[in-house]
Amino acid sequence: MGLRGWLGRLAVGVEVPVFPVVGGGAREAIQDLRLRPELELVDSPRHAAVMLVVGAFPPGDVDGLAQVHDQLAPPRRTVRWGGEPVASLPDAVVVDGGEDAVVAAITETFAELMSDPDRGEPPILPDVDPVEWRGVGPYGQGGMGMTGGTPYGRPMAERGPARDGLELDRVPITIGPWLPTLPPGLRLDVVFQGDVLQEVEVGPAPIVPGEGSDLFVRALTEPVPIAEMELARARHHLRLLAEILRVEDLAVASRRALRLVHGIRPGATGEVERLAAALVRAGLYALALRGVGRLDRPPPGPAARATGVAVDARSDDPEYRKLGFEPVTVEGGDAAARVRLLLAETVQALELAAKAGPARAGGRGVVEAPRGRLEVGEPPPERTLLDLAPEVLVGQEWGDAVTIIHTLDLDVEAAGREIPV
Amino acid sequence: MGGLGAALVVLLAAGLAALVARWLSSVLEPTTLTVPERVPFTGGMPPQVHAWNRFHIRYYVMALLFLAFDMEMVFMYPWAVVFVEEGIVALVEMLMFILILVVGMVYTWRERGFQWA
Incomplete structure (x- = not known):
């Protein structure tokens, strides 16, 4: 051997x-x-x-x-x-x-x-430079740029003024759609100066919606059990929390949140509360999230409730009112507030699921989905959040931008769906 | 063995190490990467510009901070010599001095001096 x-x-x-x-x-x-x-x-x-x-x-x-x-x-x-x-x-x-x-x-x-x-599999793409590396001189030397010509077939970045008056390269990069740090299919066409985003556009998503029906879309047109909806909300929030913890390099806590998804039961809030306390001790809020991605006028949904605004479609639902439902809010509007809200809403969802019994809600053409207000004839909340992304991301450092993308819960697959009328 | 002999041994050992490293590299990774295989990964799409780009490290902030802490060390050496004689007075004086430096560092932090881009 x-x-x-x-x-x-x-x-x-x-x-x-x-x-x-x-x-x-x-x-x-x-x-x-x-x-x-x-x-x-x-x-x-x-x-x-x-x-x-x-x-x-x-x-x-x-x-x-x-x-x-x-x-x-x-x-x-x-x-x-x-x-x-x-x-x-x-x-x-x-x-x-x-x-x-x-x-x-x-x-x-x-x-x-x-x-x-x-x-092993051979390479698929041909072994050629995108453009020939050749300058203006007879031997390929000279011309614009650091070495003349286009080194390895790609032009050099242009320069532009940076925030302190110095000149810094403006580097256009397409990030995604297959970067595991970002939500699946999210493609960002960005211009970097250093690690600060100067321009951001959301590119076309090369994925199509998968099969399967969404409980909250079904609740637009017919009553569904409140317990089922609230458990689905708790699962969604815990999965999102696991993603946030993963990109913040808290892999063990991320797996702990994922395991909670599988062991979820109505009323079983103890483990979620222990996870929330562990995240405070790990310094997640103080070190990574506080002050990051503060939103002034977020769209209705969790992002708005994380700015202290009690806007929630469940407040107008008579079945939820019977259960004594009041929207959870957190002050701050930053990534830390959004994660705190996520945990508080998970606990609330588990309590509601325990209290609801066989009660059903829905069929009113409007429902509070995990990412925000879902309404017949209106764009889904995911699309509103995705449209908001470029404005929020410009001026952020890349690390903070990743935190913002995940705490806003961007999802290009759900943003592409049409709400049935 | 004289100095020349030792130099020769070092030269031979270094040459041998280089050859072994090359041989190991060719045994373990005999393939040559193609152009698409060499492209930096940003999520699947090809880069639009070359990876050589000019980046201001902003050495001046680092240089100022270095000077501040360098001077601190210069003062600490004589302080360490008289510390036992002077006792608690010397300790308090040095703490005050370090506190002033820390205030400078906090100011730099507040002014976003540690942000590299």
């Missing part, structure tokens, strides 16, 4: 480094994989051996998928979980079935790859 074979055998025993590419309807499935001890979901394809493609995508070539595939360090393999094969990734191993089936397929694929690296 050669040196590579020996190292490969050692590698088989470790967690499989997987880079997730998440399409429509797969956000929760990929989140649950983070609890599996066999896998390590990594944030960059450079650290991964297996690319896991899950969820719904538009037909044909999908923007950026072939590029991400080639950015995995060779040797690499691709696994497609559920759904149709993706045209951009012809060599993917297709897996149908549940979580156990995909974990088994990934570990098996990884073991094969480590025992014989030659079975």
Whole structure:
């Protein structure tokens, strides 16, 4: 056995480094994989051996998928979980079935790859520079820029005035749509100066909504059990909290929030309250969230309630009024207030679920969904939040921008849906 | 072994280490990356401009802070020598001095001096 074979055998025993590419309807499935001890979901394809493609995508070539595939360090393999094969990734191993089936397929694929690296997939894109590196001189030398011509086929960034009067490069970068630090499918066309965002535009999302019905959309037209709705709200809030904690580098607390999602029961608020206290002790608010992304006039929903405004469609619902419902509010309007509200609303939802019994609410054409007011004939709250994003993100440092994106709960998949009339 | 012999041994060892490192690299990673494989990852889309870009580190803020704490150390050496003789008085005086420096640091922080961009 050669040196590579020996190292490969050692590698088989470790967690499989997987880079997730998440399409429509797969956000929760990929989140649950983070609890599996066999896998390590990594944030960059450079650290991964297996690319896991899950969820719904538009037909044909999908923007950026072939590029991400080639950015995995060779040797690499691709696994497609559920759904149709993706045209951009012809060599993917297709897996149908549940979580156990995909974990088994990934570990098996990884073991094969480590025992014989030659079975890795070749690059998909052609090995050519986008533009020839050539200056104006007879030998390709000279011209504009640091070295003349366009080094490695790309022009140099332009300069512009920075906030203190110095000249600083303005670097246009497309971030996403497959960056695991951002919500699935979110593509931001930004201009950086240093790590400050100077311009932000939300680009087209290369994912399509997944299958499955939304309980809150159903509640627009027909009464549904309040307990079910409130449990769904608590689950949603805990999943969002897990994402926020993950991007704030609190991986253990993030997994703790995810485990709560699976063990959720009406009235069982103790564990959520203990998690909330642990987050205060971890310094989450003081170190990462306080003063970040303060909103003055947020749209109705949790973001507004985190500025102290008691706006909630449930207040007008007679069934909720019978339960003594009053909207939870938190003062501040920043990311810290939004996370505090998230936890307070989770506790409130679990209490309401316990109190509601078989009571039903809905069918009034308006409902308070987890991300805000959902109303027949109006754009979904996710679209309003997504439209707000560029204005809020300009002027922020990148780290704070990521915090704002997650605490605003941006979701391009839900923003693209139409509310049935 | 004279000085020349020792230098030769070091030269040989360094040359051998370089060769072993090259051999190990070629054994473990024999492939050459293509252009798309070398592109920096930003989420799947190709970069629009080259990664070489000019970035002001703003050394002047760092230089000022360094000077402040450098001077602090200069004063601390003689202070350490007389500390045992002077006792609590010296300790209080030094604490006052450090407090003044800390005020300067807090001022820099408030003025966003530590933000690098």
